[in-house]
Amino acid sequence: MNKNFFLAAILIFSFVFVFFNNVWAFPAEIESVPKIQSIVLYPDSAMIKKEAGIAVKKGENIIRISGLTTALTNESVQVNIKEKAAVRISEVKVEKTYLQKTVQDKIQKLQSRLDSINELINANQNEISAINSSTEFLKKTVPFPQNQKVTQTEVESHAKFIEKSLSGNYERVAKLENKIKKFLEEKRAVENELKNLSSSRDESKTIVINLLSNAEREINLGLSYIVAKAGWSPQYDVRADSATGKIDIACFATVTQSTGEDWKNANMEISTARPSYGPSPELSAWYIDIYKPKPVVYKYKKAIEGEDLMMREKAMEVAQEQQFEETKIKTEATSFSFIIPGKVNIPSDNQPHRILIAASSKEAKLDYYAVPKLSRHAYLRADLKNPLPFPILSGQMNMFLDERFVNKTYVDKQILPDDDMSLPLGIDEGIKIEKKLLKKFTEYSGVFSKDTQINYEYAIDIVSSKDKEVNINISDNFPVSRNEQIRVTLNSPKKEDAKISDDGIITWDLRLKPNERKTLKIKFRVEHPKDLRITGLE
Numbered sequence: 242m243n244k245n246f247f248l249a250a251i252l253i254f255s256f257v258f259v260f261f262n263n264v265w266a267f268p269a270e271i272e273s274v275p276k277i278q279s280i281v282l283y284p285d286s287a288m289i290k291k292e293a294g295i296a297v298k299k300g301e302n303i304i305r306i307s308g309l310t311t312a313l314t315n316e317s318v319q320v321n322i323k324e325k326a327a328v329r330i331s332e333v334k335v336e337k338t339y340l341q342k343t344v345q346d347k348i349q350k351l352q353s354r355l356d357s358i359n360e361l362i363n364a365n366q367n368e369i370s371a372i373n374s375s376t377e378f379l380k381k382t383v384p385f386p387q388n389q390k391v392t393q394t395e396v397e398s399h400a401k402f403i404e405k406s407l408s409g410n411y412e413r414v415a416k417l418e419n420k421i422k423k424f425l426e427e428k429r430a431v432e433n434e435l436k437n438l439s440s441s442r443d444e445s446k447t448i449v450i451n452l453l454s455n456a457e458r459e460i461n462l463g464l465s466y467i468v469a470k471a472g473w474s475p476q477y478d479v480r481a482d483s484a485t486g487k488i489d490i491a492c493f494a495t496v497t498q499s500t501g502e503d504w505k506n507a508n509m510e511i512s513t514a515r516p517s518y519g520p521s522p523e524l525s526a527w528y529i530d531i532y533k534p535k536p537v538v539y540k541y542k543k544a545i546e547g548e549d550l551m552m553r554e555k556a557m558e559v560a561q562e563q564q565f566e567e568t569k570i571k572t573e574a575t576s577f578s579f580i581i582p583g584k585v586n587i588p589s590d591n592q593p594h595r596i597l598i599a600a601s602s603k604e605a606k607l608d609y610y611a612v613p614k615l616s617r618h619a620y621l622r623a624d625l626k627n628p629l630p631f632p633i634l635s636g637q638m639n640m641f642l643d644e645r646f647v648n649k650t651y652v653d654k655q656i657l658p659d660d661d662m663s664l665p666l667g668i669d670e671g672i673k674i675e676k677k678l679l680k681k682f683t684e685y686s687g688v689f690s691k692d693t694q695i696n697y698e699y700a701i702d703i704v705s706s707k708d709k710e711v712n713i714n715i716s717d718n719f720p721v722s723r724n725e726q727i728r729v730t731l732n733s734p735k736k737e738d739a740k741i742s743d744d745g746i747i748t749w750d751l752r753l754k755p756n757e758r759k760t761l762k763i764k765f766r767v768e769h770p771k772d773l774r775i776t777g778l779e
Contacts, residue, residue: 268451269298273306275464279508280585281578282496283515287471288317291464297328297454304450307338310468310501313446317467317516320450324460332451337444351435358428365417365424372417376410379403433590437499445501471498473511475636476595477652481623481666483643486607488623488664491600492633494579499591509585511598513634514576568598570631577631603628607666609713611674613701619672619713623664627656642666672713672753673704678779691771695778701761705753713751719765721745726773732764 275293295304315335322328384399448464473494480489494511498504569580579598587594605625611618621642627633633656640648647667656662680698685691701715721744722729731741740748749761769775 268301268303270303270305271295271297273304273462275306275462277502277504277507279510280504281510281512282471282473282494283512284474285472286314286467286469286516287498287500288465288467288516293462293464295460295462297452297458297460299454299456301331302452302454304452304462306448306450306464307445309446309448309466310470311337311444311446312469312471312500314467314469315446317465318448319465320448321463322452322460323463324458327456327458328452328454328460330450330452332449334449336447336449338447348435351431355428355431355435358424358431362421362424362428365421369414369417369421372410372414376407379406379410430590430592433592434588437501437589437591467516468500470500470591471496473497475598475634477633477636477638478641479638479664480641480644481605481607481664483607483621486605486623487602488605488625488628489600489602490628492598492629493595494598495593495595496587497591497593498587498589500589503589504585504587506584506586509581509596510571510578511581511596512573512576512578514573514578570599599629599631601628601630605664609669609672609711610716611672611703611713612716613674613676614717617674618668618670619674621666621669623666625662625664626659627662630658632657633662638664640664640666669707671705671707672711673702673706674715675702676700676717677702685771686768692768693771695767697763697765697767697779699763701763703751703753703759703761705755705757707753708755710755711753713753715749715751715761717747717761717763718745719747719763720767720777724775726769727775728768730766730768732766733762 273293273295275291277289278292279290281288281290297304313335318333318335320330320333322330448466450462454460473496476493476495478491478493480491481487496511568582571578571580581596581598585596603625605623607621607623609619609621611620633652635652635654638650638652639646640650648665650665677700678697679700680696682696684694684696686694697719699717701717703713703715705711719731720729734741734747734749738749740750742748747763751759753759767775767778
C-alpha cells in the first residue's frame, strides 16, 4: 500500500510540475497605450514617435498596441528598447483589427454632443422667433383709442417705451444669433471628427511585439511609424508699410490631419522631405530596329496573353505596394526641417491649423507698374530680397498693405535666401491709366506691285492724384514680324525715350509728380504685299 501511495504521489507531483512549468512557459500578453512624444510631419504624411514604460515577465512576452489608425504604413513600423542587453525582440508584426471600446465610446460621446448642439440651436432659433413676433406686435400696436385725447408727454413716454422695447429685442436677437453662429461652428467640427472616426468602418490596426526577457523588469519601449492622411503646406503673410517701405514676412505651416488620433502636447518637426518606399527610377537602354510586323495569333491566345499581362502588372503593384522661442532650422542631405518650439496640439479633424515657422523684416523698394493694353489700373509692388534664412517654397501668400488685406497670390517657384523677389500689393485707385487708338489708316505704295501700309497711332494717358512723387513702370508692345514679306517700323517712341526689346515690348520708367498728367505715344507702320493675308493685327 505504501508503494502504491508513493507511486501516486510521484505522478501527482509530476503533473503539477509539468502544469506549472507550462504556465510559466506560456507567453505573457501585455496591452500597452504608448503616448505620442514627437511628430515628424512631411508634406503628405507624418512619422509618429511614441514611448511607453512596460513591466515585462521573465521569458516570452507579447505586447499589443491596439486601436491604431488604418492609415499606418505597415513597412514603416520600428521598435526599439533601451535595455538591449536584457531584452531581445523576436518579432514585430501589424494586424488588422477593430476599433476598441474607447474609440466606440468616443463616437457615442460625439454623437451625444451633436444631438445636444442641435437642441441648443433649435432652442435659440425658437427664442429668436418669439422675440421677432413680439417685435412685430409692438410695431402694430395702437397705443391710444382714436377718440381719446392724449398729451405730448404721453406720446413721448409711449415712444420711449417702444424704442426701449425694440432696442432690447434687437440686442437679444443679436446675442442669440452670435450664440447660434458659435454652435454651428462647433457642430461642423464635431461632424468632421465624427465623420473621420466613422469612415474607418470600425477597422483599426494593432502592432504585436514579441520579445524575450531574462528577468522581470521595467523597460522603456520606443515605437515609430508613418501614417497617411496628414501633411503640411507653406503659407505666407506679407505685411507692407507704404510710408516706410518695410516688409514683414511670416511663414506658416498649414497642418491638416485626419488619422483618427488627436496629436496632443507633442513635439513637432516639420520636414520638406517626402518618404518613399518604392525603388528609385533606373533608365534602361533605348533600342531601335527594323520594323517587323507581329505574327497574327488567334483571339483566344491574345486573351490568354492579356490575362497574363494583367496578372504580372497586378503582381508588380502588390510588390511595390506657440511660444516666442525661435524655430530651429535643420539642414539635411536632400531637405531641411523646422524644429517647432514648445508643444503642439493638432486634432484629427481634417481642418487647417497654422503653425508659425519664422518671421523676418526687410526694407523694400515700392513702385508701381501698369500694362495699359490689359488693364486700366496701376499696381503697387515691392521688390526685395528673400529675408528668411531658408528658401520660400511654393504656397499661398496673403498680402496686406497698411493693415488692409489687398491680395492673395501663389508662389509657384522656389526663392532662395537673398534671392530677388517681387511681391504684388494690389491696385492703387490713385493712379488712372487709359490706352486709346488715335489713328489707323491704310496707304498703298509701289508702281507695279502694290504694297499695303497700315499706320497706327496710340496714346497712353496717365493721371496721378497722389500727394507725393511715385515711380511707375509702364509696359506695352508693338507687333513683331515672323515673315520677311511683312515689315514693321516703329516711329515712336525712340530708343532714348524707352526700353525697346527684340520681342516688341516697350517699357517706360517714369517718375510722376503729385497730381501730374502724362501722355505717352506709340506709332508704328506695318507693310506687306497687297494680296498677302496676315494675322495678328488689331
